[in-house]
Amino acid sequence: MGSNQPVRYLIKRPRRMSRDKDVINENGEIVYRRLSGTLGSLKRFEEAITKEVIWKHPAKFPSPDKREFINPRTVTRVLLIQDHGFHQTWYRFTYSGNNYIWKSVSSLHTELKCYHEDSGILVAEFNDRIGKPSSINIYPLSGWVDGFQEFLIFSGIDVGETIIDCYGTTGY
Numbered sequence: 001m002g003s004n005q006p007v008r009y010l011i012k013r014p015r016r017m018s019r020d021k022d023v024i025n026e027n028g029e030i031v032y033r034r035l036s037g038t039l040g041s042l043k044r045f046e047e048a049i050t051k052e053v054i055w056k057h058p059a060k061f062p063s064p065d066k067r068e069f070i071n072p073r074t075v076t077r078v079l080l081i082q083d084h085g086f087h088q089t090w091y092r093f094t095y096s097g098n099n100y101i102w103k104s105v106s107s108l109h110t111e112l113k114c115y116h117e118d119s120g121i122l123v124a125e126f127n128d129r130i131g132k133p134s135s136i137n138i139y140p141l142s143g144w145v146d147g148f149q150e151f152l153i154f155s156g157i158d159v160g161e162t163i164i165d166c167y168g169t170t171g172y
Contacts, residue, residue, distance in 0.1 A: 008136075009138070012134070042058055045153070065082040066080070071147045071151070089104060098117075102126075110134075124136060128160050
């Protein structure tokens with residue numbers, strides 16, 4: 001079962017017009033950085049202190065509805081697939097044999113929730129509201145494999161940016 005207490009991170013730009021993001025833990029420390037290449041050509045997620053790349057993905061993929069994320073440490077590949085429904089968009093992926101889905105749950109601001117598809121258990125939430133720092137809450141489950149929490153943060157930021165780019169609102 002999911003933890004009752006989420007692990008909370010704030011997401012802020014290091015500079016005003018930067019596409020990069022700092023991920024800040026509950027102690028106010030920058031623990032991860034999401035870096036974006038020129039014009040978003042390559043995005044990578046790295047540990048702030050060691051600068052070790054944990055996840056990366058090229059911004060361009062053969063299909064605009066698919067994104068491939070690569071973890072060079074564990075040689076893991078995850079394909080995030082965008083699906084469309086009636087007035088709704090969601091993003092599915094499989095990680096370590098389990099199916100997950102990011103869903104937008106608000107039309108007033110960017111709010112996403114990620115669920116384990118088979119059980120319906122909430123594993124992450126991404127929130128972006130105008131005038132407030134963005135945040136992501138992770139609800140750890142026992143048995144998660146190396147890199148999954150970082151993938152949730154990276155993919156949450158990425159999906160959130162996609163929605164923000166479409167609708168033009170941002171709080172970070």
